[in-house]
Amino acid sequence: MKRVGIYAKRSNPDAVRVARELASWLEERGLEVFLEEELASQIGGCQGYTEGTIPAMVHLIIVLGGDGTLISVARLVGDLRTPILGVNLGSLGFLTEITLDKLYPVLEQVLAGQFTVSSRLMLEAVVRRAGQEVGRYLVLNDVVINKGALARIIDMEVNVDDDYLTTFKADGLIISTPTGSTAYNLAAGGPIVYPGLHCLVVSPICPHMLTNRPIIVSDEAIIKVEVKFHDEDVVFTAxxxxxxxxxGGDVVEIRKSRSSTLLIKSxxxxxxEVLRTKLRWGER
Known part of the structure; x- marks a missing residue:
């Protein structure tokens, strides 16, 4: 590992400060450091690069921030399989599980080649309108179809590998990876899925039928969701x-991506232990 990219939550002064200290620490050890342009300008005295070009230029990426920052970086990495070290500057994250006090001890091990990674599957979501592709997205956590604030219940016809599953009448629908199972899926009553499992979770949001429940399917499945509404305000988010x-009539097709995210394990x-700490299991 000779070249290291650093991304940080730029709105967090602590993240910018740590990025400056980290860049100096790495350079003192003979490594070449790559910072995206805006972060480089905040730090001063170093060259910046377009954020989307950095993953192809480095052997390691360090993310300073929270889970949201790491997820955005994972999409930039795409299919390059550059390992990511996530450092959380606030409370412990599900993905950014390295705390600031452990950053340099962990980095010493990583630079010595003494580390393991967790490979996280990603999704590819395509939105089609009248048979034409109008959007394509790479996803680490989840795909969500959700109604607007004043919209009525949405009808969503779901097929799995061309087999009809059901038509959900609900406020929305979540298709989650195991990584994303602890995000919106969990809040909607879906299961926590161990990150190494090869599956997807389909979870309705506030379903009209009490018998509608989340369902787990193979990650080899192709899931198609046709939105049946007409005038309601409905959005797709990745x-x-x-x-x-x-x-109305738009079809969202979700399948496993060829890309995967490699997270360096603490x-x-x-x-x-992350689950117990983050979800406060065992507390009274």
């Missing part, structure tokens, strides 16, 4: 960060 409005915490 990882809660990008998306587009939908029209040597100080395992997945179940």
């Amino acid at each position: 990882d809660g960060q990008t998306g587009m409005p939908l029209q 040597p100080f915490k395992n997945y179940f």
Whole structure:
């Protein structure tokens, strides 16, 4: 590992400060550091690069911020399989599980080649309108179809591998990866899925029928959702960060992507410890 990219939550002064200190620490050890342009300008005295070009130029990416920052970087990495070290500057994250006090001890091990990664599957979501593709998205956490604030219940016809599943009447629908199972899916009553499992979760949001429940399907499945509404305000979102409005008759097709995200695992915490800490299991 000779070239390292650094991304940070630029609105967080602590993240910018840590990025400056980290860049100096890495350069002192003979590594070449790549910062995206705006972060470089905040730090000063170093060259910046377009954020989308950095993953192809480096051997390691360090993300300073929270889970949202890491998810946005994972989409930039795409199919390059550049390993990501997520450092959380606030409370412990599900993805950014390295705390600031463990950053440099972990980095020492990583630079020595003593680390393991967790491979997280990603999704590809395509929006089609009248048979024509109008949007394509890479997704780490989840795809969500949701109604606007004043919209009525949405009818969504769901097919799995061309087999009809059901028509959900609900406020919306979540198609989640195992990584995203602890995000919106969990809040909507879906299950927590161990990150290494090869599956997807389909979870209705506030379904009109009490018998509608989340269902787990193979990650090899192709899921098609046709939105049946006419005048309601309905939106499609990918990882809660990008998306587009939908029209009646639009079809959203979701399948496993060829891309996957490689997250460097903390040597100080395992997945179940992260769950216990983040969800406060065992507390009274």
